[in-house]
Amino acid sequence: MRAVCVIGLGLIGGSVLRAATAAGRPGWAATASEQDATAARAEGHAVEDSVPAALRRAESEDALVVVATPLTAVREVLRQVAWHSPAAWLTDVVSVKDPVHDEVRRLLPEARYAGGHPMAGVASSGWTASTAEMFSGASWAVTLEEDTRSEAWREAAALALDCGARVVPTSAAEHDAATARISHLPHVLAAVLAAVGADGGPLAMSLAAGSFRDATRVMGSDPELVRAMTEGNREALLDAADDALGRLGAARGSLASTGSLKSTVDAGHAARGMLEELRGASRERTTVPLDSRHTLRRLRELGDRGGRVVELTADSAVAEVPASEAG
Amino acid sequence: MRAVCVIGLGLIGGSVLRAATAAGRPGWAATASEQDATAARAEGHAVEDSVPAALRRAESEDALVVVATPLTAVREVLRQVAWHSPAAWLTDVVSVKDPVHDEVRRLLPEARYAGGHPMAGVASSGWTASTAEMFSGASWAVTLEEDTRSEAWREAAALALDCGARVVPTSAAEHDAATARISHLPHVLAAVLAAVGADGGPLAMSLAAGSFRDATRVMGSDPELVRAMTEGNREALLDAADDALGRLGAARGSLASTGSLKSTVDAGHAARGMLEELRGASRERTTVPLDSRHTLRRLRELGDRGGRVVELTADSAVAEVPASEAG
Numbered sequence: 001m002r003a004v005c006v007i008g009l010g011l012i013g014g015s016v017l018r019a020a021t022a023a024g025r026p027g028w029a030a031t032a033s034e035q036d037a038t039a040a041r042a043e044g045h046a047v048e049d050s051v052p053a054a055l056r057r058a059e060s061e062d063a064l065v066v067v068a069t070p071l072t073a074v075r076e077v078l079r080q081v082a083w084h085s086p087a088a089w090l091t092d093v094v095s096v097k098d099p100v101h102d103e104v105r106r107l108l109p110e111a112r113y114a115g116g117h118p119m120a121g122v123a124s125s126g127w128t129a130s131t132a133e134m135f136s137g138a139s140w141a142v143t144l145e146e147d148t149r150s151e152a153w154r155e156a157a158a159l160a161l162d163c164g165a166r167v168v169p170t171s172a173a174e175h176d177a178a179t180a181r182i183s184h185l186p187h188v189l190a191a192v193l194a195a196v197g198a199d200g201g202p203l204a205m206s207l208a209a210g211s212f213r214d215a216t217r218v219m220g221s222d223p224e225l226v227r228a229m230t231e232g233n234r235e236a237l238l239d240a241a242d243d244a245l246g247r248l249g250a251a252r253g254s255l256a257s258t259g260s261l262k263s264t265v266d267a268g269h270a271a272r273g274m275l276e277e278l279r280g281a282s283r284e285r286t287t288v289p290l291d292s293r294h295t296l297r298r299l300r301e302l303g304d305r306g307g308r309v310v311e312l313t314a315d316s317a318v319a320e321v322p323a324s325e326a327g
Numbered sequence: 328m329r330a331v332c333v334i335g336l337g338l339i340g341g342s343v344l345r346a347a348t349a350a351g352r353p354g355w356a357a358t359a360s361e362q363d364a365t366a367a368r369a370e371g372h373a374v375e376d377s378v379p380a381a382l383r384r385a386e387s388e389d390a391l392v393v394v395a396t397p398l399t400a401v402r403e404v405l406r407q408v409a410w411h412s413p414a415a416w417l418t419d420v421v422s423v424k425d426p427v428h429d430e431v432r433r434l435l436p437e438a439r440y441a442g443g444h445p446m447a448g449v450a451s452s453g454w455t456a457s458t459a460e461m462f463s464g465a466s467w468a469v470t471l472e473e474d475t476r477s478e479a480w481r482e483a484a485a486l487a488l489d490c491g492a493r494v495v496p497t498s499a500a501e502h503d504a505a506t507a508r509i510s511h512l513p514h515v516l517a518a519v520l521a522a523v524g525a526d527g528g529p530l531a532m533s534l535a536a537g538s539f540r541d542a543t544r545v546m547g548s549d550p551e552l553v554r555a556m557t558e559g560n561r562e563a564l565l566d567a568a569d570d571a572l573g574r575l576g577a578a579r580g581s582l583a584s585t586g587s588l589k590s591t592v593d594a595g596h597a598a599r600g601m602l603e604e605l606r607g608a609s610r611e612r613t614t615v616p617l618d619s620r621h622t623l624r625r626l627r628e629l630g631d632r633g634g635r636v637v638e639l640t641a642d643s644a645v646a647e648v649p650a651s652e653a654g
Contacts, residue, residue, distance in 0.1 A: 119536040139534050168533055178531035182524045182539040188588065189516050190542065191595025192574040196567055197509045198598035202633030202649070204505035205605045206495055207466050209446040212509040212602075214541045215517065219599035223592045230588050240523055241579045247519040248575065252568045261515065261557050265550045268518025271525035272546035275539075278532045306529030322529070 001025045001162070002089065002155065005058035006066045007051055007077050009036040011121060012093050013068025014130025017045060019163035022132040026061070030054035032073075036127040051077065055084035064155050066116075067092035067100075070225065071232040074100055078107045091116045091156035095179065096232040097143050097172035105147070112152035115143040115172060117179070118165055123220040133164065139308060140165035141179075143172045144299055150290050153299075158312055166308035166320075169299035180236035185244060187218050187226050188237070194219045278306055283320035290316050328352045328489070329416065329482065332385035333393045334378055334404050336363040338448060339420050340395025341457025344372060346490035349459040353388070357381035359400075363454040378404065382411035391482050393443075394419035394427075397552065398559040401427055405434045418443045418483035422506065423559040424470050424499035432474070439479035442470040442499055444506070445492055450547040460491065466635060467492035468506075470499045471626055477617050480626075485639055493635035493647075496626035507563035512571060514545055514553055515564070521546045605633055610647035617643050 003026035006017045013029070014036065021027040028046035030053065031037050037047045048054035058065050065088045067077050074094060081088055090113040094100050097115045104113045120138040122129060140160035144153055157167045170178070194216040197204055218226070230237055251264040286307070288298045299317065302309075307321035330353035333344045340356070341363065348354040355373035357380065358364050364374045375381035385392050392415045394404050401421060408415055417440040421427050424442045431440045447465040449456060467487035471480055484494045497505070521543040524531055545553070557564060578591040613634070615625045626644065629636075634648035 119534050121536070121538075138536065141534060168530070170530060174530060175534075178527045178534050181527040182531050182535040185523060186520060186538045186542045188575070188578055188591060189520055190538075191588075191591045191598075192571050192578065193513060193516055194595040194598035194602070195574055195591075196512060196570045198601050199570065200505045200508040201631065202605060203495070203497060203501060203631050204509050205602050206630075206633040206635060207446050207468060207502075207505050208509040208602060209448070209465065211513045211517075211545045214544060215513045216595070216599050216602065217541060218538045219595040220603070221596075223596045226592050226596075227588055230592070231582070231586055234582060234586055238579065238583055241575065241582070243523045243526065244519050245572070245575055245579060247522055248515070248568065248572055251515055251519065252565065252572060255558070255561060255568070256565055259558055259561055261518075261554055264515060264518045264522075265553050265557070268521040268543070268546040269548075269550045269553075271518075271521035272543050274525050275521070275532050275535060275543065276547070278529060303533075304528065304530050306533040308533060 002158075003027060003061050003063035004066055004159065005029070005054050005063045006068055007031075007054065008068035009033065009040055009047070009127045010068065011125045011129045012118065012134075013066070014040065014127040015132065015134035016066055016068060016093060016159075016163060018130060018132035019135060020159060021045070023162040025162065028054060028057060039127045051080050052084055055081055058088060059085035062089070064089040064091065064159060066159070067094065070228045071096060071099065072228055075103055075107075078103050081111070082107045086110050087112065089152065089155050091159065093118055095183070095229045097141070097175045099232060101143070101145060101172045112149055112155070114148050114153040114156040116156050116160060117141040117175060118160065118163070119183070123217065125222050125225060135160070136164040138165045139168045141168045141170050141175050143175055144169055144296050145171060146296070148296070150295055154290060154312060157309060157317070161310070161312065166310055168303050168308050170303040171300060174300075174304070176233050176236040177239070180233050180240040184230045184233050184237045185240040187230055188241065189244065190216050190218045278322055281322035284323050286319050286321055288317045288319060329485075330354060330385075330388050330390035331393055331486065332356070332381050332390045333395055334358075334381065335395035336360065336367055336374070336454045337395065338452045338456045339445065339461075340393070341367065341454040342459065342461035343393055343395060343420060343486075343490060345457060345459035346462060347486060348372070350489040352489065355381060355384060366454045378407050379411055382408055385415060386412035389416070391416040391418065391486060393486070394421065397555045398423060398426065399555055402430055402434075405430050408438070409434045413437050414439065416479065416482050418486065420445055422510065422556045424468070424502045426559060428470070428472060428499045439476055439482070441475050441480040441483040443483050443487060444468040444502060445487065445490070446510070450544065452549050452552060462487070463491040465492045466495045468495045468497050468502050470502055471496055471623050472498060473623070475623070477622055481617060481639060484636060484644070488637070488639065493637055495630050495635050497630040498627060501627075501631070503560050503563045504566070507560050507567040511557045511560050511564045512567040514557055515568065516571065517543050517545050605649055608649035611650050613646050613648055615644045615646060
């Protein structure tokens with residue numbers, strides 16, 4: 001099993017190091033946080049003294065480098081990778097993919113890179129909140145571009161599987177458009193809702209029950225991390241915000257003019273039903289060869305249909321696809 | 328302990344009957360649903376054959392009548408109360424208060440009425456989803472208007488306390504404005520978010536993680552009940568929706584022009600902090616006499632400050648107020 005070199009030991013990076021080593025991989029890390037480094041070493045994990053030291057070790061042991069810093073620190077880490085290991089096996093766990101891809105192309109044209117994004121997390125942050133089980137059963141996007149080498153995609157996907165996740169193959173642009181809708185817009189709406197609720201004063205807060213607490217829970221997260229994530233996906237989030245403004249405006253207009261929220265509520269109920277249906281659907285297995293010239297197209301189509309890779313064999317990816325969508 | 332006569336045996340009405348009888352009150356019900364009636368009787372609860380029969384028994388046993396139907400059925404129930412028990416002890420558990428108050432004033436000027444709204448629920452509906460513990464620790468608004476008699480308020484508050492809830496004293500208009508922000512707007516935003524997410528197709532649904540599922544959970548509820556609740560609070564919900572449109576539009580504008588969501592995220596984080604602070608605050612006890620000419624004003628002020636009544640003595644209400652707000 002290929003060793004992992006994790007740069008950044010926050011909630012996600014820490015969980016990757018824990019999960020990958022728990023799965024039997026050799027692994028070490030580097031972090032700018034003395035606190036996280038000390039805590040990780042106290043639990044017996046290998047933390048190098050500097051990012052260059054960790055990367056030199058990655059170069060000599062042919063490890064997979066995992067960039068697990070906030071988006072704002074990615075460029076500097078990639079510069080260091082370019083210096084110490086320009087053809088590295090490389091992936092990342094940053095929540096937006098197009099900007100990372102662009103930086104990798106520019107700074108590391110020789111790297112064997114595929115981008116990654118595990119769809120898991122909790123409101124707390126830092127090493128102390130990380131767990132080896134963080135990704136168990138979760139979706140983990142691994143991106144495929146025209147210039148992605150299939151062996152690089154395979155390495156990133158193998159890490160996700162070793163961490164207990166299922167791999168959603170997609171392009172960086174499609175990933176960013178989808179996560180704007182299901183991850184970044186929810187954070188913006190939660191911020192809006194929390195503020196509108198608090199404007200109701202202590203009376204509103206003392207009446208607030210489960211629906212309000214659930215809907216604003218993500219606002220308990222570190223505001224800097226929420227900003228880095230949402231602002232980093234600006235273009236796609238603008239599209240999603242425009243859709244939300246359109247739908248909310250239509251709801252407001254209908255309520256004002258006719259007193260009805262039928263279209264809004266029915267659409268929301270049907271959409272939630274789609275989510276539950278997809279989760280509950282029986283799944284069929286399908287296999288995609290990893291070295292044909294159709295691999296890119298077939299894997300992306302698989303992701304578009306809600307399919308997830310659950311296993312890698314010597315020459316192919318085994319996926320589960322919702323039964324009604326299989327074939 | 329005063330007997331209760333519950334009209335409607337859905338999730339909330341059923342839970343009131345269970346909780347009130349578990350607390351030792353005599354209690355019976357009536358419901359238009361044969362299914363709910365049969366299920367309740369099978370568990371040993373008294374269900375009269377008709378609403379008039381239940382109300383005649385309430386009149387003869389001087390019971391507290393609890394209207395627990397959807398808003399759309401309230402008028403017809405009140406007409407029957409007016410016929411069979413025009414001076415009844417009366418409360419309700421409908422999620423909007425001004426429209427119910429207006430109907431009671433019009434149809435039942437002699438009734439000893441105070442409106443109620445327990446802030447609890449689950450996505451399921453009907454008797455089978457009801458429990459005796461539904462209101463344990465929850466807030467339960469009990470309304471006070473200029474024409475509310477203090478003995479009527481006391482009866483409605485006593486029922487809430489017997490059901491394990493804490494009583495938030497407020498006016499119907501303030502209740503409706505607050506719940507538009509913390510209950511009805513969350514449903515509308517959940518509907519909008521679910522639809523925008525589903526527009527991302529199966530890829531977006533398969534990437535959706537906890538934040539999306541939490542934020543759209545309430546859209547699993549019966550659409551008719553969601554509509555009855557949100558549409559029934561039209562004016563206040565329009566105000567809340569306008570605030571949300573304003574804040575979302577400002578976020579969109581800031582992201583487009585400067586790339587920053589700082590104001591939005593900071594405001595949301597601070598608002599969420601207020602919710603958690605209020606919940607975690609140490610609380611001081613204070614006592615409000617129930618028969619002074621200042622009772623109405625003092626109880627409403629208590630509710631405005633986030634205070635909740637936890638006990639009734641012979642002549643007063645004992646309340647807990649967040650410590651920083653006490654005095």
